[in-house]
Amino acid sequence: MNNRQLNGKLPEHPEPFWRTSVEFPTFQSLKEDLEVDVIIVGAGITGITSAYLLAKEGLKVAVIEADKVLNGTTGHTTAKITAQHDLIYDEFIQNMGRSTARLYFEANMEALEFIRKTVEEQGIDCDFTTVDAYMYATSDKYAEKIKKEADAYKRLQINGGLIDGIPFDIDVKNVLVMKDQAQFHVTKYLVHLIDLFIKRGGQIFEDTVAVNIETGEQPVVLTRDENRISAKHVLVCTHFPFYEGTGLYSTRMYADRSYALAVKSKKKFPSGIFISADEPTRSFRSIQENGEELVLIVGENHKTGQSPVETMEHYKALETFGEEVFGLEEIKQRWSAQDLVTLDKLPYIGEITTGNPNILIATGFRKWGMSNGTAAALLFRDKVTGKQNRFEKLFTPSRFYAHPSLKNFLVQNANVVGQLIKGKLDSPNRKPEDLAKGEGAVITLDGHRKGAYRDDDGKIHIVDTTCTHVGCEVAWNNGDKTWDCPCHGSRFTFTGEVIEGPAEKPLQKYDYTMMDNLTSEDSGY
Known part of the structure; x- marks a missing residue:
């Protein structure tokens, strides 16, 4: 099977x-x-x-x-x-x-x-x-x-x-x-x-x-x-x-x-x-x-x-x-x-x-x-x-x-450093207009790494992929339609709101149109 x-x-x-x-x-x-x-x-x-x-x-x-x-x-x-x-x-x-x-x-x-x-x-x-x-x-x-x-x-x-x-x-x-x-x-x-x-x-x-x-x-x-x-x-x-x-x-x-x-x-x-x-x-x-x-x-x-x-x-x-x-x-x-x-x-x-x-x-x-x-x-x-x-x-x-505390402390925090560096070096090649309805992905917009999701109505939601905890780059979770941080486990909705800590502030959001009119939204913080 x-x-x-x-x-x-x-x-x-x-x-x-x-x-x-x-x-x-x-x-x-x-x-x-x-x-x-x-x-x-x-x-x-x-x-x-x-x-x-x-x-x-x-x-x-x-x-x-x-x-x-x-x-x-x-x-x-x-x-x-x-x-x-x-x-x-x-x-x-x-x-x-x-x-x-x-x-x-x-x-x-x-x-x-x-x-x-x-x-x-x-x-x-x-x-x-x-x-x-x-x-x-x-x-x-x-x-x-x-x-x-x-x-x-x-x-x-x-x-x-x-x-x-x-x-x-x-x-x-x-x-x-x-x-x-x-x-x-x-x-x-x-x-x-x-x-x-x-x-x-x-x-x-x-x-x-x-x-x-x-x-x-x-x-x-x-x-x-x-x-x-x-x-x-x-x-x-x-x-x-x-x-x-x-x-x-x-x-x-x-x-x-x-x-x-x-x-x-x-x-x-x-x-x-x-x-x-x-x-x-x-x-x-x-x-x-x-x-x-x-x-x-x-x-x-x-x-x-x-x-x-x-x-x-x-x-x-x-x-x-x-x-x-x-x-x-x-x-x-x-x-x-x-x-x-x-x-x-x-x-x-x-x-x-x-x-x-x-x-x-x-x-x-x-x-x-x-x-x-x-x-x-x-x-x-x-x-x-x-x-x-x-x-x-x-x-x-x-x-x-x-x-095992000392060993695991070193291993886990080395993993965090590795994930932080890996995310910063990532160069995605997708664009927002490539996304189908219900699809999310890390994309490149105006030369910058962003996260994009197209909802069922066709609206595209753009967020900054930098986690607001210590700055690691979040990954897209297509099973739950969330942004997940590989460093300390913070999770965000596709619109950037916090689901799980330790992050306290949402991801930075952006207005987006198909004409590439991109502006930062006031997230309230």
């Missing part, structure tokens, strides 16, 4: 399953200054769970969200709740020791059990199901890695081990199972938590962009609309932190993209959640839509802005895999996701910088945000209420493991 035979089944526009199968509450933007006990910036799984937990503690809590609730990384997830995070435990034992590796496992399992208990106690209808998690190898190289990971499971007393195979038409050489993991419908779960939070007096403001923090005993969050929110504690839950302090997080993480299809298959899906150890990654699980079983297929990861092929090819590769393994009747939806990876692969959860105990951050979940994001919320609750949390040292952003 090849891509050409399957091409045409893919939906024209990306649309995540978790955003279309739930009715979301809506909230007004913040119109005035505000004073609360805790201000939470970001309405994903970490922010909403933190808000719910802290409101239960009797605190006055407000959440602000730059876009709409649950529309960021949380709304684009696989919604697996598991401590099986790829091949990680052998690596953690080697680099950080057995006790640290065990703590990481326990933190994620406690998060899983918190979700399970909350679903049961609150009677949340969110398709929560206990399943086993499977990781498989199709090559000798990764079969050996899985053996080492199985040994790590034994050393850490993880309930699981090597098994013979998986119930799919995939030629596997080794399989590792972790028992009693889970999956759920993440937005159904979190919409329920939002309702409980609001009933306890919590406040949520959408379309409210945080731009800075004034530090001090009573920190103040500043918004783009010049409102001030003062609080005893600030929780930064914005995927990439909108405020870095002196933490230099853009030099300590890289952004990674992956792709997803929700499909109707010809074969019944067995129980379990599955992921390949080999690259390119293949991850799959079942999901439910109005009583109908669908299969969620995810994979094809690469650093943001650094895809070796046009991004639509990643969707087509997943389509081919789905046809070969499951048999596809229909591709219901497609979408992509972005995740952040830290130097040592542990999330950064805790004080944003040493000496700022009232400004806390959670970032770098490495594609495993359901459990890590919940673990962050549980740690935040304890930090805010003055309780001890045994995972605080594990996740502290100020930690440093010489190996």
